[in-house]
Amino acid sequence: MQIQYINEMLNIPELQVRQIQSMVTEELHIEAIPRSYKQCCSMCKSDQNVIRKGSNGMRIVRHLPVFAKKAFLHVPSIRLFCTNCEVGFGWSYEFVGSKQRYSWLFRSLTVEQALGSTAAHSARLQQLPASTVQRMHNAAVPLECERIEKQVWTEAKEMSNLVLGVDDFAIRKGHTYNTGIHNLKGETMLDLLPGRKLNDLRAYANTHPDFLLLNPKAVVMDLAQAYHTWISECFPRAIRIADRFHVHGYVIDSVQEVRKTVQPMLSPRARAYLKAHHRLLNPPAESLEEESRTRLEMLLTFSPLLRSVWEWKEAFSTWYDCSPSFSVAKLGFERWCEQGERMDHPAVRSTLKTMRNWNIEIVNYHQCRWTNATVEGRHNRIKAFQRRHYFTRNRSRYKAGILIECNRHRMFGG
Structure with missing residues (x-):
């Protein structure tokens, strides 16, 4: 296969493939170099006075599979020097982080697989140590959760004729419960709050002003009195629908x-x-x-x-x-x-x-024909998540995992 097609397959614009070093049963090693000759200095933000000072050898970076084989990119670790600022620095690649051995695309794929199952399962698929996948997962989940939360809340605030769904699910049946707030029309889960009693619900509304900024046309709930009292206090003009x-x-x-x-x-x-x-x-x-x-x-x-x-x-x-x-x-x-x-x-x-x-x-x-059918489906996902993660003790990580699980179609910019 010609080099130009391998360039298109890798989809890394900053690199130019030079040659295929080796291709064995399970691994493919590709040598590539930067398309640019030099980079801007991190101090003066200019490349006019930047010169090359040799190389510290080759970096080996794991990338997405090619031809169902593990792909490794061999890229030079180029030394640069700015004569104006008199500082030395190394070549910074966009497709991989500093001092990282796995490309961003590979990390995203691995984390996405782990979110849908477990770190151990993703590690078996990618033939990596489970601890490595777990570190990738722990680093990606807070950032991905923050992005998804911002996106779904912005949609809910701007949506006309917003319809909310409120329902609880058990952490430990008969003892401990969480309450989920869902955007039924937007098919997203907005937030997760601990407890289901009226005091818990009121405390959430007092500490989350964004919730009170919503303007729902209707709210779908079961026949729990606490939910109806809470919603009538927060959104007196909303239609309250018994699921x-x-x-x-x-x-x-x-x-x-x-x-x-x-x-x-x-x-x-x-x-x-x-x-x-x-x-x-x-x-x-x-x-x-x-x-x-x-x-x-x-x-x-x-x-x-x-x-x-x-x-x-x-x-x-x-x-x-x-x-x-x-x-x-x-x-x-x-x-x-x-x-x-x-x-x-x-x-x-x-x-x-x-x-x-x-x-x-x-x-x-x-008056408004909506039900909590999609919410019940998400509850099944949440129960599966809890079994896979053995009821994670860290509350913030537990919440982030559930929000990503229920908004999986919004992951990684999707």
Whole structure:
């Protein structure tokens, strides 16, 4: 292959490839020299009085793979001298840092692989010591997190009709939680704050003025009172929306509670069949395959009450999907509540009490149709991150890692 094509493949404008020194099974060694003859003095910022004073030998720099081989660039370590300032200095290459053995592009690739998995995995891919990859990772994460934070917050402040999502996830389930703030419209995670109690949320708003500068059209949350109180204090004009996933979960739970009361009164065979296939009661009927629909129909024949509650649950899904406007949705929600009241079952009454307490936030979905579905997906990423990093003890590094993990599509200028 001719030298000019290797120049294009390396994509390092400041270098000119001279020759390929060696190419073995796993390694490719390329000799290159700077295209310029001299550089500006670091003191006077001029190259007029700069002269070359020889070389200290060759620097060997690991670069991106070429032809699926490890590529090493051999570049001269040129000595320079400024006769005006009477100072000596070494040649500074843009593609690699001072006294570094790995190019910036190689470091970026290695860190990106480590962010998606672990330092040990990236080290195996690049055939490097894991400690080297970990040092690259530790150096890159704070800078990358700072860049991403600045970018996503600037977008959120400038975005019209901003829609925020607020939800918590467990560090240690039942004990310790974090709360994430998400830009649903921009598909980014804005920030991570410790705790989920009202005092924690208020403290965050007081210490982060940028948060109060946002102007959201709507905020999507679950039915935790602390979130709704906090958002009504920070953004009184924003539409507060109860997340559809969490609201629908209350209705599904009531169906399962009715199933548990019906189950003991059935014959042993019917009881075993209902217990084995009880999860078929949860999803919408239209999403089931033909075989599953047949089994579901069998379950519903066991009890008229179970069928009524299941139809009530299906009507709720239809109300969410098919209400054409906010005013029609309000009427439809009231009719759905009346349908549930006619069943007279403790589990249904408990669910209806919750629904009526939050009826405004639930119906508000039809003013601004957004859910926290993407937030739940990010929670899966966060849980995987926590398992990979064994719940990092350093809070700033833990937060930086999660923000990068959830905004991975914005990494390295992307």
